Amino acid sequence: NAGTYTNTWTVTDDCGNTSDVFTQIITIEDTTAPTWTTAATALNVTLECSDTQGLANAQAALPIAADLCDTDVSNIIKVSGSFTASSGCGNAGTYTNTWTVTDDCGNTSDVFTQIITIEDTTAPTWTTAATALNVTLECSDTQGLANAQAALPIAADLCDTDVSNIIKVSGSFVPSQCINSGTYTNTWTVTDNCGNVSDIFTQVITIQDTTAPTWTTATDALNVTLQCSDDQGFNAAQNQAPVATDNCGGTLTYTKTSGTLQKGNCGSTGTYTNTWVAKDVCNNTSSIFTQIITIEDNAAPSWITVAGTLNVTLQCSDNIGLTAAQEQAPIANAKCTIVTYTKTSGQFVASQECSNAGTYTNTWIAKDDCGNATDIFTQVITIEDTTAPTWTTEIASLNKTVQCSDAAGLEAAQALFPAATDLCDTDMANIEKTCGQFVASEGCSNAGTYTNTWIVKDACGNTSET
Incomplete structure (x- = not known):
């Protein structure tokens, strides 16, 4: 782009004379930068x-x-x-x-x-889906809670290849209407090398209590069979209560429904059916726990009257005493029902030696409403005859005084006979006479006395006075 132009001129006059050459040099240069x-x-x-x-x-x-x-x-x-x-x-x-x-x-x-x-003005973003770490757990699931708390979202950054500096803010447990349920809310942020902070990643761990309490008392552990008379056992059974446990703890509330006696076949027998439910603090209700108290009556009534107390020994003539003895009856006690008595009246059994003496043997059994029977209660009424016959003839009424010549009078006097009676023996003909010999008086051999004596025995060998 640089160089020279050289222009020359000559001039010739009219005579042909030529001048020297006149030279013009035009220099072209390039000193200007692009x-x-x-x-x-x-x-x-x-x-x-x-x-x-x-x-x-x-x-x-x-x-x-x-x-x-x-x-x-x-x-x-x-x-x-x-x-x-x-x-x-x-x-x-x-x-x-x-x-x-x-x-x-x-x-x-x-x-x-x-x-x-x-x-770098773009914050890291979370590759973990927004709700991916949210979880709902039972309050008893400690392993599940530990796993959830250990979970971590993953972040990515357009330029920062290492976004592991995730900062977690662990939320404390916030209970809901019941203390065993609620939420943990954990949050994370991550910052890249240029200080760009991600959006907050939120994890909600929901703790619920939907599990009812369970009974630790075995199903039939409170069932009992009692005699109807066992008041102490009955009170003890009614005061028993089952025990439940809850998977998350807290105070359990027990509700008992006391059943009334459902009558059995007899008397005071039957069953009481008591039920319980247990509720935890979140109102989860257990299954029904049932207690059956069975009341039975297989105990026989017992005799209150002491054995032998109705036994009596009477004279055969004591009709009032016999009537009174026959009207007596033993008393039994059935602890739960009324008692029904059955008496078997024994016939008079005379003794071998004396028909007026002997025994009446009466027996009783007592039954309650459930058919439980006592042992046999026995009454022995002993009839004895220990009373001798007595003379109805007055003591001196057969004494006679007759002339020694009055043979007929003597004979008549010797023929006299006293009369006897017995309280029980109606036949007093077996009177025994002992005839006395004539005993002369000291002063007169034709005068003196005959002393006759009589005794009588009843059928039981009781001998009268002479």
């Missing part, structure tokens, strides 16, 4: 650190130059700058690229500078 037609900051760009395509495009960009004389200024030389990270963020920084261009005459342009600014 200039950039691309605006100074036109290639500057700010990109997200993740915008690899944008970075490639920016790096491929080229400024355009023009020269006043050189029509071909494509020999642009680029000096690519390395990435210079910012002090606070390793993913942000700048690339500074420069270009120069030289024309054919070696004139070099000013330096064209391109600044590619890389920034």
Whole structure:
């Protein structure tokens, strides 16, 4: 583009005389450097650190130059700058690229500078789905709770390859209407190298108590069979109560429904059916626990009257005493029902030696409403005859005084006979007479006495006075 033009002139006069040569030299030079037609900051760009395509495009960009004389200024030389990270963020920084261009005459342009600014303004995002760590557990599931508390969301960042610096804020347990249920709300955030903070990731661990209490008392452990008279045993059975346990603890509330006696086949027999339910603090209700108290009556009545107390020994003549003895009856006690008595009246059994003496043997059994019978109660009424016959003839009424010559009178006197009676023996004809010999008086042999004596025995051998 530089060089010279040399122009020469001569002049000839009319006579043909020619002048010396006049020389003109026009010097062409090129001292003007090319200039950039691309605006100074036109290639500057700010990109997200993740915008690899944008970075490639920016790096491929080229400024355009023009020269006043050189029509071909494509020999642009680029000096690519390395990435210079910012002090606070390793993913942000700048690339500074420069270009120069030289024309054919070696004139070099000013330096064209391109600044590619890389920034990181995008927060990490959670790859774990928003509710993926939420869980609902039974209050007793300690392992499940431990697993849930150990769970961790995963984050990703467009530029930061290490986003493990996740910060967890563990929420305390917030009970709901019942103390065993409620929630733990845990939150996480993660910050990339450039201080961009993610949205909050929230985990809600819901603790519920839907499990009813269970009975630790065995199903039939409180069942009992008692005699109807066993008041102490009955009170003890009624005061018993089953025990339940709950998987999550807390105070259990027991509700007892006391059953009334359901009558059995007899007397006071039957069953009481008591039921309980247990509720935990979350109102979960257990299954029904049932207690059956069976009341039975298989005990016989017992005799209150002491054995032998109705036995009596009476004279055979004591009809009032016999009637009274026959009207007596023993008393029995059945602790739960009324007593029904059955008497078997024994016939008079005479003794072998004495028909007026002997025994009446009466027996009783007592039954309650359930057919339980006592042992036999025996009454022995002993009839004896220990009373001798007595004379109905007055003591001196057979004494006679007769003349020694009065044979007929003596005979009549000797023929006299006293009469006897017995309380029980109606036949007093077996009177025995002992005839006395004539006993003369001292002063007169024709005078004296006959002393006759009589005794009588009843059928039982009781002998009268003489």
